Each structure stands twice: as structure tokens, then as C-alpha cells.
Amino acid sequence: MNKFKSFFTFLAFIWLYSCGFWALFRWISVGGIAWLGLAVNALALPVWMILRLWRPARYRGSLREDPAFAAVLLGLAVVLVTDTGKGEPAYLAIYNLFILLAYLFHLSALRQPEMPGVNERFPPLCTVEGQRLDPAAGVREGNIEGLVLVFLRGTFCADSRALLSKLPELGELLNHYNAQLILFSTEDKRRWAHLWRGGQLPEIVQLAEEEEANRPFVAAGGQPLWQRLFRPSTPTAGVCRPGLWLLDGEGFVLWRHLPGNYRTPGDVDLLKGQLSRLGE
The missing domain is CATH 3.40.30.10 (Glutaredoxin)
Structure with a gap:
């Protein structure tokens, strides 16, 4: 199970990076606020995790990773408002939200095995x-x-x-x-x-x-x-x-x-x- 989660977590972040940089390329080449919103939506979690690794004492995490979660939702809102034709940006932004939720609550979840309980001796x-x-x-x-x-x-x-x-x-x-x-x-x-x-x-x-x-x-x-x-x-x-x-x-x-x-x-x-x- 640990290897399974590691593999799919790796794929999730590769996808988010790829989607984010591709959205930036589309925004620069063809314009459109929807593509910029998609870039924010895709890169929010990867950038936040880099900041946390770089300055762990300053950027503290939580169960929901609130700053990243807020940025993902902000990007999604921009896409839904500006992509009136409900094209690629809208579908990709919703998919990225699904990836974020899967990572936060499933891929990073732990199943603790049986451990010494309170008032029990800690093992060697x-x-x-x-x-x-x-x-x-x-x-x-x-x-x-x-x-x-x-x-x-x-x-x-x-x-x-x-x-x-x-x-x-x-x-x-x-x-x-x-x-x-x-x-x-x-x-x-x-x-x-x-x-x-x-x-x-x-x-x-x-x-x-x-x-x-x-x-x-x-x-x-x-x-x-x-x-x-x-x-x-x-x-x-x-x-x-x-x-x-x-x-x-x-x-x-x-x-x-x-x-x-x-x-x-x-x-x-x-x-x-x-x-x-x-x-x-």
C-alpha cells in the first residue's frame, strides 16, 4: 500500500506541474484569463509544498493545507467565470481539484498498526x-x-x-x-x-x-x-x-x-x- 501511494502521489505532482506549465504556455501564446486561472489552480499545491520544504518553520502545514486549497479554489473560480464555453481549462481545473482532495485525504493518510497503549511498557x-x-x-x-x-x-x-x-x-x-x-x-x-x-x-x-x-x-x-x-x-x-x-x-x-x-x-x-x- 505504501508503494502504491508513493507511485500515485508522484504521478499526481507530475501531472500538476505539467498542467500548470502548459497552462502558462497557453496563456502567453494565445491569451485568455482562463488559462492563467488554470495555472494557479494546478501549481498551487506543488509551489506550496516547495515553500514548506524550503522554510518549514515559517510555512506550517495543516490537514487541508489551507493556503494551497484556497489558491486551487481561486483558480477554479477564475476558470469557471472566464471560460464561458466550458472548454479545456474548466475540465482540467475541476480534475486538479479532485487530485488535490485525493492527495490531502487519501494518498497522505496513514493506517497506524497496533501500538503500545497508555499504561503499557514501550517495547525495545x-x-x-x-x-x-x-x-x-x-x-x-x-x-x-x-x-x-x-x-x-x-x-x-x-x-x-x-x-x-x-x-x-x-x-x-x-x-x-x-x-x-x-x-x-x-x-x-x-x-x-x-x-x-x-x-x-x-x-x-x-x-x-x-x-x-x-x-x-x-x-x-x-x-x-x-x-x-x-x-x-x-x-x-x-x-x-x-x-x-x-x-x-x-x-x-x-x-x-x-x-x-x-x-x-x-x-x-x-x-x-x-x-x-x-x-x-
Whole structure:
């Protein structure tokens, strides 16, 4: 299913780019406001996603991607008003709206597998070095009161980058509650280091995608198709399923956030509101 979604997401964005630039060409060559409206309608989502990847801390996403959604509807409205003959621009603009909705609510949707529940012990995970990481043991050895676990989908993901850019804001609260932040990814930690803006980099654990213990937390084949085509040196095709976890001093789950869409991985404000559970 992950490969299916990656393939059709890739096709969707290729179509939107092609339709948008073709509409610009038609607008320049033959004129007509309808073609300009179609260009806005087609390119709104791709341009918005580029902006989010480029400046994740500034351009924050949401379930509906409101700025892109508004631009798509604006382009559609221009086309419907100006294309009185209901020609190609009108049909293509409506089709592009369908692609946007399919991407927002289906192609980017997540089906989370069975995970440890609240008041259950968080399981050990396996790193690419072959080590077995037991968060509960780490809490005991480190003499800390709790753990905040953040699973990052990948450096290619604007939402993971946006979340990472805000995590330094947790510093004071983590110190107050004597808690430790641990990040999980299937990518090498060096890929994340240049994205961190909060002083000392927290621990980043690289998970082995082929290990059975990691299976609930790693989506095999979840890497976008464009990443595999244009960055073939990437060593893994699996990505972490986004999720936020709060563990107590015994390694039991106090709270968890498992999003139903990879574009809504949770945010720092959500974590801030849950850290007080460590003091209860």
C-alpha cells in the first residue's frame, strides 16, 4: 500500500506541474484569463509544498493545507467565470481539484498498526548497529523522570522538518521535569544535524527497517518515489511512522499521539501540554 501511494502521489505532482506549465504556455501564446486561472489552480499545491520544504518553520502545514486549497479554489473560480464555453481549462481545473482532495485525504493518510497503549511498557527497538535499545532501561540508567520520543518520517518531509525546527522550545520544560528527548529515524543522524537549531543536538536513533521489533514503527516502502529516483544513494526505502510518545520513569506509556495523516505529525505545543503528566 505504501508503494502504491508513493507511485500515485508522484504521478499526481507530475501531472500538476505539467498542467500548470502548459497552462502558462497557453496563456502567453494565445491569451485568455482562463488559462492563467488554470495555472494557479494546478501549481498551487506543488509551489506550496516547495515553500514548506524550503522554510518549514515559517510555512506550517495543516490537514487541508489551507493556503494551497484556497489558491486551487481561486483558480477554479477564475476558470469557471472566464471560460464561458466550458472548454479545456474548466475540465482540467475541476480534475486538479479532485487530485488535490485525493492527495490531502487519501494518498497522505496513514493506517497506524497496533501500538503500545497508555499504561503499557514501550517495547525495545533495534538500531542499524544491531543494538537493542530499551527506553525503560535508559530511563533507569540515566536517573531521569521520563522520556519524550519523537519519530521523524524523513528529511524529505516538510512536516518532519517543521517539527524538528520547533523542538528546541521544549528545552526548559524538559529540564524542569527532568525528561530526555530522543529522536527516531531510518536516516543517518548526520542528515538531521544541519537542520537542528537548538544548541546541543539530542540523541537521534537510526532504526533498522528490516528488524521485526521495529515493524510497527517503520513503514516499509514509505519513501517517496521521487526520493528513490533522484537520490538513489539513500540506503533505505523504509521511513518511520510519525508519532509522539511520553514515557514515565519506568518506561510505561503516559501519552501518545499517532496521527492519521503524515502531514499532521503533531507539534511542540501539543508536547508542552502533556509534559505535566510527568509531575502527576
